[in-house]
Amino acid sequence: MRIILHNIIHGLLLILGVTLISFLLMVWFGPDQTYTLIGKNATASQIMEVRHELNYDQPFMRRYLDYLVELFTLDLGASNSSGEQVNSILRRTLPVSLALMLPGFIIGNLLGIVLGLIAAFRKGTWSDRLITGLSVTGMSISFLIIIIGLQVLLSTPYGLNLFPVRGWQVEDLSSYLAYVTVPTLSLILVTLGYNTRFYRAVFIEESSREHIRTARAFGASPATLMWRHVLKNSLVPITTRIMFSIPLVVISGSLLIESYFGIPGIGKVSFDAITSGDQPILKAVVGLTAVIFVLIQIATDFIYRLVDPRIS
């Protein structure tokens, strides 16, 4: 109970800190939307009108307190650009981003774990060098190149022309697979190198521990060593990596993937809000990310205890 209370208080302070700093950045360094919302030949009084409508003429602390109230009541207002309610934007775009990012996220991590295990157990052999080399190569190629390359290769008459170049007209499993495959492949290709190298390092560290040598001495098979001893005992860093990537998957989406594949997710909405200074959307995205981080931190603490009873 004490731990839960501690986590909640810690989480609330974190939310206050994150929202305050990000709001400060938005207000003082973010784009001023006034000048994109005024018409041509605007007069000084019309500029003041728009500033008033946007609440720019209110004191900073008043605006910040309004923001906290909006966040805690989940009444996030409407986008200054499109006029759409922020709640409705989130309802519309979050499921799309989740459906888009989850397959790549899951497959990318699973493959990373498998390749990391193989590389760690065959450390120094040709298969380790091959996996490490390919990982570094994958990390070196720009995400943009991967996206455009796969688009040309898989979706145009210059290549195999198997999938749609862009769009998201998902009606059933078959159309979902058609639209999600190329973005998923792009995501896997770009993240696999990082995942593999991270997991390889974790597994190598775990393999060098005394209990692994003991298990070896007892004659444990490589499979038993890998799955039962190394993987199981590496679950804490694996959990940390996966859990703390979730907010990015849920909220941030992927701007490049959404833009190039024409997918109406939260990534593009967030990017447009950042570049245009659409504060109602930015406030919602920042606030929700902070809340999700806190929830994940609490959940991660529980998972740690499940996978490693030594943690108290």
Added chain:
Amino acid sequence: MKNLSFRVPLLVLLLALGACNGGDQSTSTEISHSVYRHSMDGAPNNLDPARSSNIYANFLVVNLYDTLYRYKYLARPYQLEPNLAENLPEISADGLTYTIRIKPDVYFIDDLAFPESKGRLVSAQDFVYSIKRHFDPQTRAQGAWLWQNRIVGLDDWKANGSDYKQEITGLRALDGRTIQIQLISPYPQLVHTLTQGFSAIVPREAVEYYGRELAIHPVGSGPYRLLSFNTAGAVMVRNSDFRQEPFSLENEGYDPASQSRYGLEHLEGLTPPFMDRIEVEFIGEDAARWNAFIAGELDFVKAPVSQFDQVLESRNPLVLKPELAENFHFQATLESGFVHTDFNMDDPRIGYHPNPETNARNKALRCAISKAFDWEKRNEIFYYGIGQVFPGIIPPVAPEFNPDQDRTSIIRDLKAARELLKSHGWTADKLPDLEIGFTSSVTERQMFEQFRSFMADIGYPRGKIHPLTFASYGDYAQAYLNREVMLMTIGWTMDYPDAENTIQLFYGPNATPGSNTANYNNEEFNRLFRDSSTMLASPARTEMYRKMNQIVIEDCVTISGISRKMILLWNRDIAMLPDRSFLGGHFFRFAGPGKANFKNRQEE
């Protein structure tokens, strides 16, 4: 063999992912001939007509709502055509009173905003209400500038609190179908403003029902209604109750000599809108837009400059590559606007100075910089050499453009530039630091570096020319509208085919935060502008416009200009003539299936 070895492992990978759905996929990339799939290189900001301030929003708004007027589909130069209005307006002899009758039996689409969700008759009162909204601060409208200080009582209505119950003398509905507009002084461009999305007619019920979300729930009486809208695209379906007005090639200004190749003849006599569904994709990324078009997922594309090498067989004359010409129609069209780099005349280092001698030196410096600017290279490197460079501020697409205008101001003359600097005592150490403003992007930075290299040729030290970069266009606009940028490059899209729209960019009273970003203020120019602003199109007015153009050139206020050429490609299966000029979009209703597909459709 090479291809096979490459594809097999790839296919294995795809099959392993379980994602390859062969048969179904082919249907999604095939063309459905009652669907027109359009691409745009940007996205609409808002679908509320009062806030539809960008060209992309206008494209959708004029199809979802009705405007009183539009331009004839095929006539070039552009000609006004009644849309919701029955005829062109009756104008009083003094040019101050416009009377407009709207067509009978036009209905808004069925929508939840109406009692029993049944669309009601469009009335003259709706037009009055729609214009009033621009003067209500609650609307956050962006089109008020079109009618500001023009219509009797409209500005006072706003000053008195924008009370919709209050009548306005100059903007009235005489009866259900008759609108009367009384102007403060003649405003020859008024009818042009009534073609724009800003003037589209919205029902009050929808504004009250949806509030700010009218931006995503359009309720109009246009040829299409919105089915879906998000950051990636919009889908519109035919408004089955749209008025029956048979298509007439002659009435739309058809020119067989230049337009017969587009295959429009079989649409004669049919009733627009011709397509059941219009899918518009917003694709800012050039590569993605081009790939989607080539893959057959789009029927129309404005070819990205980066692809011109793949699109064009030759630049002069402009010829499409044969493999593309087989499948696509092609049109090379000049933008209805121009790009120009203005000097901030409010900056005493380069613009006006209280000391007449310094003032003259500053003018010499501006002229030297203009003369050192190499338009040929700018065009070659950034516009594929097919843009049209012209002198001054009246772009080629404007009816008042003078093709015989003296071109000295756009011809690079390094000798004259150096002489100007020398004769006015400008030496390398005395030259002021120049700050060039632009939004942060690779292309803008390249343009800046090119500018610096041009100036190096007249001895302007590179270290004295600085970039002033901004993260977003909003920041950049804020800076130049607050007169904080010394030199700024601006792209202007004309709102209507009348050079008044570009000349006003240099009218003194329009100085920033108005659209006169150069903060230019020349008495003679201002007088000519005031005098011409109440004149109808005539040779005398054209003469005055051209005089103003010459004044701006002689004062070296701006380095101008270039109109970019757009390469438009569209599927031969679609019979249409696309157009982006003057905000554009009205052509959607006339986009129809090509003759072959049309036959198939009839047989079905």
